[in-house]
Amino acid sequence: MSAETVTIVRFHQLGGPEVLQLDELALPEPGEGEVRLRVKAIGLNRAEVMFRQGKYLYQPELPSLLGYEASGIVEAVGPNVDPTWLGKIASTVPSFHLTRYGVYGEVAIVPATALAEYPASLSFEEGTSIWMQYITAYGALIPAAKLTKGDFVLITAASSSVGLAAIEIAKAEGAISIATTRTSAKKTELLSFGADHVIATEEEDLVARVHEITGGKGARVVFDPIAGKGLETLAAATAVQGIIVEYGALAPEPTPFPLFASLSKQLTIRGYTLFEIVTQPELFTAAKKYVFDHLASGDLKPRIDKTFPLAEIVAAHRYMESNAQIGKIVVTV
Structure with missing residues (x-):
């Protein structure tokens, strides 16, 4: 073990952002199948808030x-890892459990299988803002919902990084995106980012607006990270034989099953996380190729909302919990 020490972010108890602390630890060495990444930028995700x-x-x-x-x-690189990875620029794909690995720090030990190269035209800040958002949106919209040209897709919490990714993928596939946000404050930016329609849910009737936009049919695809009681409203806004993909649980209350809407419309309501993509080699390879190719072509371009230095990791998490961001929050190292 090297005598060098590095700064690693850990938490020693559950709680708010203030439980995150900068620990000085011995430089870790990669084990079997692992690599050590000298971290340049970190992309924050809502899952990490929930984990904390x-x-x-x-x-x-x-x-x-x-x-x-x-x-x-x-x-x-550790034993049985391709040595050609040494010196390469790469980013990590969320394909591991946070109980074993974590990337907040000056270095990160991760499985070699969790590394992916990205187009050289992207900065480190953009490179860390790719895989969670784009694979999450891709897996839900393409393999799961089979999004096609002309489909109406309702995207809730659309100002999140995953929501913005879904807007971009919908546009790339020729679908029509209906983005939701709580108030009109983010409406203009969502439209400028590429959303075809934006509904401010605290100011407008979601179901009425969706039916107005879709000519009374409803959205064939709904992509939602909130769940809770709002699922009943989403079911009312979904088309006959439509699909609702739930990829999160941000609502504080239980989620009732919208039985009558499901029966009358023959709805599909399914849970989804990107782990169903990254744990299946063929699907994982297809997802990485889709994202890489669309990044290279310019169809996808991660939006960075705000950056913080590593020393301000607590402030970065506080900002994420404020829900003020539009796009990705990045921490630079």
Whole structure:
């Protein structure tokens, strides 16, 4: 083990942003199948807030690392890892459990299988803002919902990085996006980003507006990270034989099943996370190619909302919890 120490972000108890602390630890060495990434930028995700709070799909083991997405330079490889990775610029794909790996820090140990190269035209900040948002949106809209040209797709929480990714993918596929946001404050920016329609849900009747936009048919595809009681409203806005893809649980209350709307419209309501893509090699390869090719062509361009230095990781998490952002929050190292 090297005598060098590095700054790694960990939390020793569950709670708010203030539980995150900068720990000085010995430089870690990669083990079997692992690499060490010298981190240049970190992309924040809502899942990491939930994990820190103990509200995620699985519970942290304290003290815990944190973080799915980082970009940087591969500086060391473990046994049975292709040595040609050394010196390459890459970013991490969220394909591992946060109970074992985390990327918040000056370096990150990650599985080599979680590395992906991205177009050289992208900065480190853009390179860390790719895989969570684009694979999440791609997997839900393309393999799951089979989005096609002319489809109406309702995208809730549209100002999030995943929501913006869904707007871009809908446009690339020739679909018509209907983005939602709580107030009109973000409406202009969402339209300028490419949303075909924007509904401010605290100011407008969501179901009435969707039916107005779709000529009374409703949206064939709904892409939602909120769930809760709002699922009943989304079902009312969905077309006959439409599909609602739930990829999160941001609502604080339980989620009732919209039985009568499902029966009368023959709806499909399915849960989804990007892990169903990244754990299947063929789907994972197809997803990475789709994202890389569309990044290279310019169809996809990650939007960076705000950057923070690593020393201000607590402030970065506070900002994420404020919901003020439009796009990705990035921490630079």
